[in-house]
Structure formats: structure tokens, C-alpha cells
Amino acid sequence: MGSHFDRSFTRITGTISRVKELFCNGSWHEALVHFNEAKRAGVEITQPSVINSVVKASSKLSNKHGKSIHGWVLKQGLDTFSSVGNSILDSYMKCRDLDSAMGIFRSMRSRDSVSWNVIIHWFLDQRDLGRGLWWFRRARVDGFEPTVATLVLLLQVCRSTWLMNQLFELHGYITKSGFWGSVPVQNSLLGAYTGFDMERAEDMFDEMLERDVISWSVMIAGYVHNEEADLGLRMFVKMVSVAKIDPDEVTLVSVLKACTSIQSMIVGRMAHGFVLGKGLDADSFVENSLIDMYCKCGDVDSAFRVFSHMTWANLVSWNSIVSGCVLNEKYSEALSVFRSMGKDEIEADEVTLVNVLQTCKYYVNLSWCKSVHCLVFRKGYESNDFLHNSLIDAYIKCGRIEIAWDLFNSMDKKDTVSWSTMISGLTYNGEPDEAVRVFNEMIHAQKKPNAITIINLLEACSVSAELKRSKSAHGIAIRTCLAPEVAVGTAIVDMYSKCGTIELARKSFDQISDKNVLSWSAMVAGYGMNGLAREALTLLAEMKLHNIKPNEVTALSVLSACSHGGFVKEGLSFFESMVDEYDLHQGVEHYSCVVDMLSRAGKFDKAIDLIKEMPEVLASKASVWGALLSASKSFANKDMGKDVVPRILELEPSNSANYMLASSMYAACGLWSDAARMRRLAKERGIGVMAGYSTVNVNNRSCRFIAGDESHPQACAIQSTVKQLHRCMRINGISDLMSIGC
Structure with missing residues (x-):
């Protein structure tokens, strides 16, 4: 009798141990197989802990297994155990069988806090805060209090779904119910407030009697999230130096994000040193944040060093x-x-x-x-x-x-980015009319344009240079309430400038309330491209009065205006002031512009002297010599041209523009055999030549005329008119305009 009891006891304990072991190892299927074999062998299993393990294992596999275990539990009368009922309830929830779960919950004779929390947690995990809060309130009415984990999850969902009123309700409950003393709850509430209102978060942080590393990290992350990275860094310094709390990996990730936000390499390197000093450089999140910080601060070499030293x-x-x-x-x-x-x-x-x-x-x-x-x-x-x-x-x-x-x-569903990309692409490929057509299709498809879309539309209008269409695009920008945005306003200025209506460009510029350096640069460029060099220089002086420092783009626009306006003295003076007064880098584009300016004025010796004074890396750029070659063509300076052509073809042997420019220079000097040789050389090297074209607006329609193209239905009439115009210009003594490329 005793030996039989001992054997039964051994079998039961062995089954219990084996099922628990398999469950702990994640061997869900094996756990169920062992359990079913024990049942067939007549082993009676009534321990709630084993049944809970079996129920959880079945939920990991399928709802079919769960229902089978549920039926067996009901037959054995084991559903009276609250822990078993909670496990079955949780199993149905995880299998997304809400009807069965609700049926279990309603039939439970001994609900406890776990039962309520299972229901609340499931709705919160589904981001259904409305029903989650409803069950939360019902649990409180029935006298059950939530756990700390439930409150933390409720607060996290409030933050992610931006529900301020519900957050205030939870804050009141936490204060009244005595959960205020829980640091995890306080930290979660603090984190929720940082997503809504940093002032409230600051007040709450100041009221907290106990602040741990999470409390400080939440505040630092909050400042970074709200684009107040400098305050986040100050909070970090206070945390380390005043509160004497050692930061963890999460803290350092936020600090590195702050360094990235303020684009400070110095502070970033200091943060990196702190990471190394605390031995936190082995954490992958910290290492990835370091790589991101260095890259966004422009130091790719340091990013590579961090990357190469990563363990994994x-x-x-x-x-x-x-x-x-x-x-x-x-x-x-x-x-x-x-x-x-x-x-x-x-x-x-x-x-x-x-x-x-x-x-x-x-x-x-x-x-x-x-x-x-x-x-x-x-x-x-x-x-x-x-x-x-x-x-x-x-x-x-x-x-x-x-x-x-x-x-x-x-694409089944085209978003705003898709439409904007096509509009931009068509403009890029020289099809502005098609770009405008696609924009109209987008509007008919009831897709709301964003600022990028409008900027792309304005760019298309600037390429077509049709004033009526450009005004319509301006109207669209106003109706969509996007015109006040500085990027859109700047694009409007650029569009009107390229249409030749500088008055409308200036009016649009004056209407930009929050002008940045790009806005000023666009207006300076507009004056320059319309031959108003004096106005461009005046606007540069206005920038100083508004404490706007010009950048490299502004400088290029000023130099270009001086070059086309013949303001050599003013242009050279500004070029020298780029480094001395404005601390700007003189790039190859700026040197090319000054060379072009000097060459246009016939000052070839000074242009050559400037090229010789350039840094070697810049002097090797073809664009500098191209400016010199272009002027050689205009002045029919064949000696200068012959010296420049071999150099520019050596620097850029695959650029078709160089061959055409060289050919045009030789033709202007009457060296027709050399001109033909350049075109023949381009053909032998397999270099495609893009034909030049002119655009003329006729009856509000843009007409393009390509060099050598006779496909236009009125090609003969157009050629006859052009010849008459040329003959008339020559008779009136203005043929020189043709020789200088006007």
C-alpha cells in the first residue's frame, strides 16, 4: 500500500517537474505532449501551478490547443482556482479570442486584481485606450486596485496617443490612491508630461522627493524631444555634478542626441569621453548613437573609428x-x-x-x-x-x-511624396508643362499638397518662365496657406526672378515675415540674373542691418551679379571680404566667378594671376578654366584660347560642354578647321552633345526651339524672321551684341 502510494507520488512529482522544465525552456509543444501522455497514463494533475504552465504553453501554440485544455479544466472542476481562471482568460486574450475571454471573465466566481488587470492590459496593448480606461474605472468601482504595472502601461498609452484629459484623470487618481509614493509610477507620469507640456514636467520633477537615474533621464530626453537640447545638456551636468547620480546607457543616448541636435562637435567629443570613462561604450545603443552623432556633425572619420571598434x-x-x-x-x-x-x-x-x-x-x-x-x-x-x-x-x-x-x-496608393517626386522629376528632366499637368492630376485625386509639393510646382513654373502660370502657382500657395512658410516664400521669389518680373519678386520677398539667409540669397540672385548688380549690392548692405550673415550661396550670387554687371572693383572687394569679414570659405565656384568677372572685363592677365594664386586643389578644377575659355571666345582671343583648351579637355575629357565651348571659341576666332576638329573629337570619343535651346512665350504657351531642329511646323517662317531680325540689327549697328553672346 505504501509502495503504491510512493510510486504514484513519484510519477506525479516527476510529471510536474518535467512539464515545468519544458515550459521554462520554451518547449511548448513538448510540454503539452508530456502532459497528455501523463493524463493517458492515469496520472492525476490538480496542482494549479502545473495547469497554469500547460495553459500558457497552449496559448503559445494555437487557440485550438487552448480550448482543449479549457474543456479538460472544466471537466476536472479545476476552474474554481482563481489562478487557473486567470491563466485561461489570459490565454484567450493572447489568441485574440475576445468573445471567449469575456465569457470566461463573466463566469468567474472568484475574480481578483489579476483578472481585471489581464482585461485592462490587453486593451492597452492594442492601443485601445478608451476601452482600457473603461475597464480600469469598472475595476475601481468593484473595489479592485490596479497594479503598478497597469498604471505604468496606462500612462505610456496616454503619452503615445496624446490624450491630455485622460492623463490629468490618472494623475488625480494616482495622487488620491496613494500610488504617488511609487517611483516607477512617478517616472511614467513624468515621461507622459514631457510629451505634452515641459513646464508641468518641470514642476512635477521639482516636487519629487526621490529621483533616480530614470527620473533624470526622462527629463533629459524630454528636453531633446521638445527641441531644447541645450537645456537637456544642462540637466545632464546637474545630474552628474550636483545630484551625484551616475547616468546609464539610456541617459547617454539622450545626451548624444542633444549633441547631434545642437551640432556641437566639441560637446559631442566630451560626451564620448564621458562614455569611455564610465565604461558604457560596449552598449550597442550608445555606440550607434555615437556613430549617428559624429556623422551628423560632419566627422565621418570618427564615426568609422567607433564602428570599427564595435564588438558586434x-x-x-x-x-x-x-x-x-x-x-x-x-x-x-x-x-x-x-x-x-x-x-x-x-x-x-x-x-x-x-x-x-x-x-x-x-x-x-x-x-x-x-x-x-x-x-x-x-x-x-x-x-x-x-x-x-x-x-x-x-x-x-x-x-x-x-x-x-x-x-x-x-502604385495602388500614391501619397503626397509620390506625387511630389514625379512633379520634381519632370521639372528636373526639362518637362515643366508635364509637371504642372501632374500637379493638376494630384489635385483632382483629392491629394492635399504639402510645402515640398508647392515648392516643386513653383520650380516647374520658374523653368517654363510663364508669368500667367507662375501667378496661378502663387495663388495656389496662398490658398493652401503655405505661402507664409519661409521655404515656399523663397521659392516664389526665385520663380518671379526667373520670369524676369523682379518687382513681383521683391514684393514677395518683402512679404516673408521670417526671412532666413536663403531668402536673402534668392533675392540677391534675382537682382543679379536680371542685370541689377547695384540693387544686389544694396541688398547685401541691408542684410548687415538685419544681422543676417551671408553664406557661401549669397557670396556666389553677389559675385555673379558683379560679373554680369561689370562691377569689377566691387566684386574683388567683396571677394576679399569673404574671409576677412564674413569668415566664409572661398570655393571653386567663387574663384570661377571672379575669373569670369575679370575675363569679361578683358583683364586676362589678372585672371591668370588669380588662378596661379589659387590653392592647387581648386586650380585643377575645369570650371575655373572654363570661365577663361568662355571669355576667350567672347573677345576672340585665340592665343589665350589655344592655351586653355588642352588644359580643360585634360581635366574633364568626358564633358560635352567643354568640346562645344572650345569649338565655339575657335569659330569666333575664324579657326573653322579647329572648330570642326573639336566636334569630330567629341564624336570619336563617344561623347553625346545636348543641343542648346531657347524658350519663347507665345499666347501664354512656352515654345522651345532646339538648335538644328527643323521639326516645328513653322520652322521656315521662323528662320526667315530670325534672318530679317539679324539683318535689321546689323543695319542699326548693334551686331556687336551677337558677338558677345547677348
């Missing part, structure tokens, strides 16, 4: 370094990292491929673009809108607008 680089690490290379226009390095990913068996995701497409655009490499496209299909990423839009943009930049059209038309 995950996909985020690889994507961060690839994105950083693209951001800093180090495209060859980005491709090298991408290839290394494959060697290290790291699979690229959507973020990786978007960055690779940026390199395809930069190198205008169609085969790379197609390779990425194939990879998108193989990985099943074609439904990713961001990646799809990036593909469209890449094909456009590679000159395959027809493929971009196919991709665009294949």
Missing part, C-alpha cells in the same frame, strides 16, 4: 554608417560599406537600400539602380512606400523617366 555591429550600426556617408556626400565610402555588409552576411533592409539609391543618383548609374530594384523585388520590399518613392526618384535622376512613370502608375 548590428543592422542599425551598418545603416547608421551608410547613412552618415551619404549625408556627408562620401558616396564611394557608402558603397564600400554596403559591399562589406554582404561579406559579413548582414542582410540589407529598406533603410539600407534607400541610402544605396542615393549613391545611384549621385553617380547617375542606371545599372546600379536596376540592381537595387531587383533586390527590392527579391526581398519583397516593393510595398514600402518610402523605398518605392526613392526608386522613382533614382530612375528620374538617371534619366529614365519612362521607368519612373511605370513605377508611379503601378
Whole structure:
């Protein structure tokens, strides 16, 4: 009798131990198999802990298994145990069988706090705060108090769904119910307030009697999130120096984000030193934040050093370094990292491929673009809108607008970015009329344009240079309430400038309430391109009065205005002041502009002297010599031209514009055999030449005339009119205008 009891006891305890062991190891199927074998062998299992393990194992597999276990529990009468009922309730919830779960809950004879929390947690996990709060209130009416975990989850959902009134209600309950003394609850409430109102968060932080590392980290992250990174850094200094609390990895990630936000390399390096001093550099989140900080502050070399010292680089690490290379226009390095990913068996995701497409655009490499496209299909990423839009943009930049059209038309749901990308791409490919047509289609499709869309529309109008259409686009910007935005206002200024209506450009410029340096630069450029160099210089003086420091783009616009206006003295004076007064970098574009200015004025010796004084890396750029060659053509200076042509063709042997410019220079000097030789050389080297064209507005319609094209139905009449105009100009003594390219 005793031995039989001992054997039964051993079998039961063995079954219990084995089921628990399998459950703890995550072997859900094996746990159920062992349980079912024990039942068939006649082993009686009534321990709630074992049944709970079995129920949880069944919920991990399928609802079918869960219902089978539920039926067995009811037959055995084991549902009277509250813990077993809660496990079955939780099982149905996790299997998303809400009807069965509610049936269990209503039939439970012994509900406890766990029962209520299972229901509340499920709705909160589904981000259904409305029903979650309803069950929360009902539990309180029935006399059950939530756990700390429930309150923390409620506060997190309030923050993520931006429900301020519900947050105030929870704050009141926490204060009245005595949960205020719980630091985790206080930290969660503090975190919720940082998403809504930093002033309330500051007041609450000051009232907290006990602040741990999470409390300080929440405040620092809140400041960074609310674009007050400098306050976040001050809070960090106070945390370390005054409160004497050691930061953790989460704190340091927020601090590095703050350094990225203020673009301070010095502070970023100090934060890096702190990370190393505290031994937190082994954390992947911190390492990835360091890579991101260095890349966005422009120090890719330091980012690579962090990356190379990582013990284990995950996909985020690889994507961060690839994105950083693209951001800093180090495209060859980005491709090298991408290839290394494959060697290290790291699979690229959507973020990786978007960055690779940026390199395809930069190198205008169609085969790379197609390779990425194939990879998108193989990985099943074609439904990713961001990646799809990036593909469209890449094909456009590679000159395959027809493929971009196919991709665009294949999209089931075109978002605003998709429409904007096509409008921008058509403008980029010299089809402004088609771009405007696509914009009208977008409006008919009831898609609301954003600022980027309007800027692309304005750019299309500026390319077509049709005043009536440009005014309509301006009206659209006003009706969509986007005209006051500084970027849109600046685009309007640029559009009117390119249409030649400088008065409307200035009026639009004056209406921009919050002008930035780009707005001022656009207006300066507008004056310059319309031959108003004096006004451009006057506007530069106005910038000083408004404490707006010109940037490199402004400087280029000023120099261009001086060059076209013949203001050599003023241009040279400003060029010298770029470094001394404005602390601006003199790039190759600025040197090219000054060379062009001197050459236009016939001061070739000074232009050559300037080139000799240039840094060697800049003097090797073809654009500088191109400016000199262009002036040689205008002045028919064949001696200067002959010296420049070999140099410019050596620097850029694949640029068709150089061959055409050289040919035009020789033709202007009467050296027709040399002119023909340049065109023949371009043809032999397989260099395609894009024909020049002029655009004329006739009856509010833009008409393009391409050099050598006789396909226009009125080509003969147009040629006859042009010849008569040329003859009339020669008779009136203004043929010199033709020789200088006006």
C-alpha cells in the first residue's frame, strides 16, 4: 500500500517537474505532449501551478490547443482556482479570442486584481485606450486596485496617443490612491508630461522627493524631444555634478542626441569621453548613437573609428554608417560599406537600400539602380512606400523617366511624396508643362499638397518662365496657406526672378515675415540674373542691418551679379571680404566667378594671376578654366584660347560642354578647321552633345526651339524672321551684341 502510494507520488512529482522544465525552456509543444501522455497514463494533475504552465504553453501554440485544455479544466472542476481562471482568460486574450475571454471573465466566481488587470492590459496593448480606461474605472468601482504595472502601461498609452484629459484623470487618481509614493509610477507620469507640456514636467520633477537615474533621464530626453537640447545638456551636468547620480546607457543616448541636435562637435567629443570613462561604450545603443552623432556633425572619420571598434555591429550600426556617408556626400565610402555588409552576411533592409539609391543618383548609374530594384523585388520590399518613392526618384535622376512613370502608375496608393517626386522629376528632366499637368492630376485625386509639393510646382513654373502660370502657382500657395512658410516664400521669389518680373519678386520677398539667409540669397540672385548688380549690392548692405550673415550661396550670387554687371572693383572687394569679414570659405565656384568677372572685363592677365594664386586643389578644377575659355571666345582671343583648351579637355575629357565651348571659341576666332576638329573629337570619343535651346512665350504657351531642329511646323517662317531680325540689327549697328553672346 505504501509502495503504491510512493510510486504514484513519484510519477506525479516527476510529471510536474518535467512539464515545468519544458515550459521554462520554451518547449511548448513538448510540454503539452508530456502532459497528455501523463493524463493517458492515469496520472492525476490538480496542482494549479502545473495547469497554469500547460495553459500558457497552449496559448503559445494555437487557440485550438487552448480550448482543449479549457474543456479538460472544466471537466476536472479545476476552474474554481482563481489562478487557473486567470491563466485561461489570459490565454484567450493572447489568441485574440475576445468573445471567449469575456465569457470566461463573466463566469468567474472568484475574480481578483489579476483578472481585471489581464482585461485592462490587453486593451492597452492594442492601443485601445478608451476601452482600457473603461475597464480600469469598472475595476475601481468593484473595489479592485490596479497594479503598478497597469498604471505604468496606462500612462505610456496616454503619452503615445496624446490624450491630455485622460492623463490629468490618472494623475488625480494616482495622487488620491496613494500610488504617488511609487517611483516607477512617478517616472511614467513624468515621461507622459514631457510629451505634452515641459513646464508641468518641470514642476512635477521639482516636487519629487526621490529621483533616480530614470527620473533624470526622462527629463533629459524630454528636453531633446521638445527641441531644447541645450537645456537637456544642462540637466545632464546637474545630474552628474550636483545630484551625484551616475547616468546609464539610456541617459547617454539622450545626451548624444542633444549633441547631434545642437551640432556641437566639441560637446559631442566630451560626451564620448564621458562614455569611455564610465565604461558604457560596449552598449550597442550608445555606440550607434555615437556613430549617428559624429556623422551628423560632419566627422565621418570618427564615426568609422567607433564602428570599427564595435564588438558586434548590428543592422542599425551598418545603416547608421551608410547613412552618415551619404549625408556627408562620401558616396564611394557608402558603397564600400554596403559591399562589406554582404561579406559579413548582414542582410540589407529598406533603410539600407534607400541610402544605396542615393549613391545611384549621385553617380547617375542606371545599372546600379536596376540592381537595387531587383533586390527590392527579391526581398519583397516593393510595398514600402518610402523605398518605392526613392526608386522613382533614382530612375528620374538617371534619366529614365519612362521607368519612373511605370513605377508611379503601378502604385495602388500614391501619397503626397509620390506625387511630389514625379512633379520634381519632370521639372528636373526639362518637362515643366508635364509637371504642372501632374500637379493638376494630384489635385483632382483629392491629394492635399504639402510645402515640398508647392515648392516643386513653383520650380516647374520658374523653368517654363510663364508669368500667367507662375501667378496661378502663387495663388495656389496662398490658398493652401503655405505661402507664409519661409521655404515656399523663397521659392516664389526665385520663380518671379526667373520670369524676369523682379518687382513681383521683391514684393514677395518683402512679404516673408521670417526671412532666413536663403531668402536673402534668392533675392540677391534675382537682382543679379536680371542685370541689377547695384540693387544686389544694396541688398547685401541691408542684410548687415538685419544681422543676417551671408553664406557661401549669397557670396556666389553677389559675385555673379558683379560679373554680369561689370562691377569689377566691387566684386574683388567683396571677394576679399569673404574671409576677412564674413569668415566664409572661398570655393571653386567663387574663384570661377571672379575669373569670369575679370575675363569679361578683358583683364586676362589678372585672371591668370588669380588662378596661379589659387590653392592647387581648386586650380585643377575645369570650371575655373572654363570661365577663361568662355571669355576667350567672347573677345576672340585665340592665343589665350589655344592655351586653355588642352588644359580643360585634360581635366574633364568626358564633358560635352567643354568640346562645344572650345569649338565655339575657335569659330569666333575664324579657326573653322579647329572648330570642326573639336566636334569630330567629341564624336570619336563617344561623347553625346545636348543641343542648346531657347524658350519663347507665345499666347501664354512656352515654345522651345532646339538648335538644328527643323521639326516645328513653322520652322521656315521662323528662320526667315530670325534672318530679317539679324539683318535689321546689323543695319542699326548693334551686331556687336551677337558677338558677345547677348
